[in-house]
Amino acid sequence: MDATKITHVSIEPLNIPLEAPFTIAIGAKHNIENVLVTIQLENGVQGYGEAAPLEPINGENQATALATLTSCKPFLIGQKASDYRQLSKQLKNVFWAQATARCAIEMALLDAYTKTLEIPLxxxxxxxxxxxxxxxxxxxxxxxxxxxxxxxxxxxxxxxxxxxxxxxxxxxxxxxxxxxxxxxxxxxxxxxxxxxxxxxxxxxxxxxxxxxxxxxxxxxxxxxxxxxxxxxxxxxxxxxxxxxxxxxxxxxxxxxxxxxxxxxxxxxxxxxxxxxxxxxxxxxxxxxxxxxxxxxxxxxxxxxxxxxxxxxxxxxxxxxxxxxxxxxxxxxxxxxxxxxxxxxxxxxxxxxxxxx
Missing domain, CATH: 3.20.20.120 (Enolase-like C-terminal domain)
Structure with missing residues (x-):
C-alpha cells in the first residue's frame, strides 16, 4: 500500500453570506463564493483545500474554479500526495491562469501529506x-x-x-x-x-x-x-x-x-x-x-x-x-x-x- 496515494477527490461549492459588503476600489462582494476540495488518501487521511476567487483581482470566479477543479479530478486520482511539487508543476503548465483552483489542490495535497507525516504545516x-x-x-x-x-x-x-x-x-x-x-x-x-x-x-x-x-x-x-x-x-x-x-x-x-x-x-x-x-x-x-x-x-x-x-x-x-x-x-x-x-x-x- 502507498499511504499517500489519492483514492478520492470531491469538489463542492462553498457559499457563505457576508454580514456587510466587502468593498474595495475596483468592486464589492456580498457573499463568499468559494470552492472546497477534499482529497482522500489510501491511508484514510483527508486533506482540505479552498479556492477563493475574486474576479476583479484574478479574473476567476466560482464557476471557473469549479470547472477547472472538476477537470483535474481524473488526473489526481492515483497520484501521490507526497509528489505535491511535481503535481503542482504539471497543473501550472496546463492551468497557468487558474491560480485559485491550483491553490486549492496544493492546499489539500499538503494538508493530507503533513497529516500523514503527523506534523503541523x-x-x-x-x-x-x-x-x-x-x-x-x-x-x-x-x-x-x-x-x-x-x-x-x-x-x-x-x-x-x-x-x-x-x-x-x-x-x-x-x-x-x-x-x-x-x-x-x-x-x-x-x-x-x-x-x-x-x-x-x-x-x-x-x-x-x-x-x-x-x-x-x-x-x-x-x-x-x-x-x-x-x-x-x-x-x-x-x-x-x-x-x-x-x-x-x-x-x-x-x-x-x-x-x-x-x-x-x-x-x-x-x-x-x-x-x-x-x-x-x-x-x-x-x-x-x-x-x-x-x-x-x-x-x-x-x-x-x-x-x-x-x-x-x-x-x-x-x-x-x-x-x-x-x-x-x-x-x-x-x-x-x-x-x-x-x-x-x-x-x-x-x-x-x-x-x-
Missing amino acids: FQFWGGAEHQIETDYTIDIVAPITARENAQKLAQQGYKTLKTKVGKSLKDDVNRLLAIKEGAPDCRIMLDANQGYTPSEAIHFLEVLEKNDIRPELFEQPVVKHDLQGMKLVKENTSVPVAADETVFTSADALAVARTGCADLINIKLMKSGLIEALDIAAIARSANIGLMIGCMLESKLGLSTSVHFAAGLGGFQFIDLDPHLDPEKEPFKDGPAFNAPNYQLTNDAGIGVRKK
Missing part, C-alpha cells in the same frame, strides 16, 4: 514562529462608521488598522482622519487596489502629511502593470510601497526586483498558489524586498493556511489576515487559535482545520 515549512499578529481592514465606508469601527478594533487589541482607498481622494482623507480620531494609537496602512494614477497617489500622500497622518505602508497605489508609475511613487515618498496585484508569479517578483518599484511584496496564496508563493518569498528575500502576507475572501481554512505559511517561513513585516466571518457562521473549526490580534500555532497535524 508551519513546521513542515520551517517553523520559524509560533505566533503572528494581524492587522484589521476597514473597508470603504462613511467616516462615522470608520471612526466607530476603529475605536472598537483598538479596544479589541488591534495595533494596526488598514483601510481601502482609491475611489475618492477627499473621501479617503476624511475616512483616514476619522480612523485616526477613533484609534489614535494604532498604526495605519493604506491599500489603493490600483485606484490612483502615480500623480494622484503622490498628491494623496502629501495631503495626508499636511493632516499629520503618516501611513506605515502604501499598498498597490497604481494599476498593476505600471511598474514605472509605482517606482515614481516610491521615489517621491518615504512611506514604504508594497506591490500586491503586480505580483502573481515568481517572474512578476523578479520584475519588481529588477525595476526597484516596491519596498515590499504582498504574497497572497490565492494569487499564486502555495508552491509559487515559496519562490516569490525567496526572490523577495534575495533582493532585500520586504514581505507581507494578505488574503482574499477565504474561510477559516484558507486563512489558516496563510497563517501557517507566514509563521513557517517567518520574517513577514506585515500580516494582513483578519477573519471575515463570525466563528458561528464558519463551516470549519479548529486550526490556529485566534485571540485578536494574534494567531497562535498549535501542534495539530496538517493545517489543523476540520469541517463542522
Whole structure:
C-alpha cells in the first residue's frame, strides 16, 4: 500500500453570506463564493483545500474554479500526495491562469501529506514562529462608521488598522482622519487596489502629511502593470510601497526586483498558489524586498493556511489576515487559535482545520 496515494477527490461549492459588503476600489462582494476540495488518501487521511476567487483581482470566479477543479479530478486520482511539487508543476503548465483552483489542490495535497507525516504545516515549512499578529481592514465606508469601527478594533487589541482607498481622494482623507480620531494609537496602512494614477497617489500622500497622518505602508497605489508609475511613487515618498496585484508569479517578483518599484511584496496564496508563493518569498528575500502576507475572501481554512505559511517561513513585516466571518457562521473549526490580534500555532497535524 502507498499511504499517500489519492483514492478520492470531491469538489463542492462553498457559499457563505457576508454580514456587510466587502468593498474595495475596483468592486464589492456580498457573499463568499468559494470552492472546497477534499482529497482522500489510501491511508484514510483527508486533506482540505479552498479556492477563493475574486474576479476583479484574478479574473476567476466560482464557476471557473469549479470547472477547472472538476477537470483535474481524473488526473489526481492515483497520484501521490507526497509528489505535491511535481503535481503542482504539471497543473501550472496546463492551468497557468487558474491560480485559485491550483491553490486549492496544493492546499489539500499538503494538508493530507503533513497529516500523514503527523506534523503541523508551519513546521513542515520551517517553523520559524509560533505566533503572528494581524492587522484589521476597514473597508470603504462613511467616516462615522470608520471612526466607530476603529475605536472598537483598538479596544479589541488591534495595533494596526488598514483601510481601502482609491475611489475618492477627499473621501479617503476624511475616512483616514476619522480612523485616526477613533484609534489614535494604532498604526495605519493604506491599500489603493490600483485606484490612483502615480500623480494622484503622490498628491494623496502629501495631503495626508499636511493632516499629520503618516501611513506605515502604501499598498498597490497604481494599476498593476505600471511598474514605472509605482517606482515614481516610491521615489517621491518615504512611506514604504508594497506591490500586491503586480505580483502573481515568481517572474512578476523578479520584475519588481529588477525595476526597484516596491519596498515590499504582498504574497497572497490565492494569487499564486502555495508552491509559487515559496519562490516569490525567496526572490523577495534575495533582493532585500520586504514581505507581507494578505488574503482574499477565504474561510477559516484558507486563512489558516496563510497563517501557517507566514509563521513557517517567518520574517513577514506585515500580516494582513483578519477573519471575515463570525466563528458561528464558519463551516470549519479548529486550526490556529485566534485571540485578536494574534494567531497562535498549535501542534495539530496538517493545517489543523476540520469541517463542522
